[in-house]
Amino acid sequence: MHQLTLTAKDNVMLFPLLSELAEAHGTIEDPELIRRAPVLACSLPPHLLEFLEEFRTCEPSAVCLVSGLDMDERVLGPTPEHWRNTEHASTSLPQEIFFLLCAARLGDVFGWSTQQDGRIMHDVLPIKGHEHYELGSNSLQHLSWHTEDAFHPCRGDYVALMCLKNPDLAETMVCDAGDLDWDALDVEALFEAEFTQMPDNSHLPQNTAQSTGNPVQDRLRARSFALIQSWNENPVKRPVLFGDRHDPYMALDPYHMKKDDWSDRMLRAFQDLCDQIEKNMQDISLRPGDCAFIDNFRAVHGRKSFRPRYDGSDRWLKRLNITRNIRGSRAWRPSAADRIIY
Numbered sequence: 001m002h003q004l005t006l007t008a009k010d011n012v013m014l015f016p017l018l019s020e021l022a023e024a025h026g027t028i029e030d031p032e033l034i035r036r037a038p039v040l041a042c043s044l045p046p047h048l049l050e051f052l053e054e055f056r057t058c059e060p061s062a063v064c065l066v067s068g069l070d071m072d073e074r075v076l077g078p079t080p081e082h083w084r085n086t087e088h089a090s091t092s093l094p095q096e097i098f099f100l101l102c103a104a105r106l107g108d109v110f111g112w113s114t115q116q117d118g119r120i121m122h123d124v125l126p127i128k129g130h131e132h133y134e135l136g137s138n139s140l141q142h143l144s145w146h147t148e149d150a151f152h153p154c155r156g157d158y159v160a161l162m163c164l165k166n167p168d169l170a171e172t173m174v175c176d177a178g179d180l181d182w183d184a185l186d187v188e189a190l191f192e193a194e195f196t197q198m199p200d201n202s203h204l205p206q207n208t209a210q211s212t213g214n215p216v217q218d219r220l221r222a223r224s225f226a227l228i229q230s231w232n233e234n235p236v237k238r239p240v241l242f243g244d245r246h247d248p249y250m251a252l253d254p255y256h257m258k259k260d261d262w263s264d265r266m267l268r269a270f271q272d273l274c275d276q277i278e279k280n281m282q283d284i285s286l287r288p289g290d291c292a293f294i295d296n297f298r299a300v301h302g303r304k305s306f307r308p309r310y311d312g313s314d315r316w317l318k319r320l321n322i323t324r325n326i327r328g329s330r331a332w333r334p335s336a337a338d339r340i341i342y
């Protein structure tokens, strides 16, 4: 893992900047803050900037962990019961801004109109009733490992997690493509567009609000939901591997794949890949103040099961999607400046 721990001096230097930005912008969803993030990020400590740049350009590991950011659980207050309840006056805004600025060094942050009501920064927390549902808000069952948004051509280059609380040290699972033995796999077969990938449950209409409150956005979002429905009914076949045949990138979400009409060769190649991924899976217990940037081309990720508490002390993470090619989604966004994919 590519890892850096912030020093006490870093925290002393960072907090006036983060507090000032928190005061000026009020919410992480302020488009002005998101627009300014790449410029504001130049004020991060130089050794952190160098560390993030090395991760972005050299791909030394599929996971980059920045730890040691000051996080006071007493200031955070209770973990909300639902991500929808986190809308106003966030208690972790300075930390969220730090997370945003680090993300802005890797690419552009973006959101999905079909996920968590179109927010840029998501909350990951256990929700009552979702315990056994295949969704990040489940708890008693594993969250199956996957590429984030594997079904979508605009999926992010990175998915990032910042830990606010993790009292029982629930484990995030990550497998690094660099740990796989590609010579033992049928790479040629896995490069073929023969693998049926479906949308995942987090993009279903029942998991988001009925209306955005804006008729134009509602219309665009309805178009997105219709497209997702069409991909569910007529799933698109895609390659599982792409890039360099000797050191490939991956895009797969086995839980949401339909294997009905795959050939024996494709089935075998896919199963062998999944077996290797399982064998090389590593566990990471995120601690408060940890920011993990997972390379969504180089890693698949998931989460082990844990027992939710529902007493305000539950595991609570923030999540960001980051792309290095924001213009790749221009046809899906109402304007060049818009960061939400419809």
Ligand SMILES: [Fe+2]
Binding pocket: 146, 147, 148, 159, 301
């Ligand atoms: Fe995920």
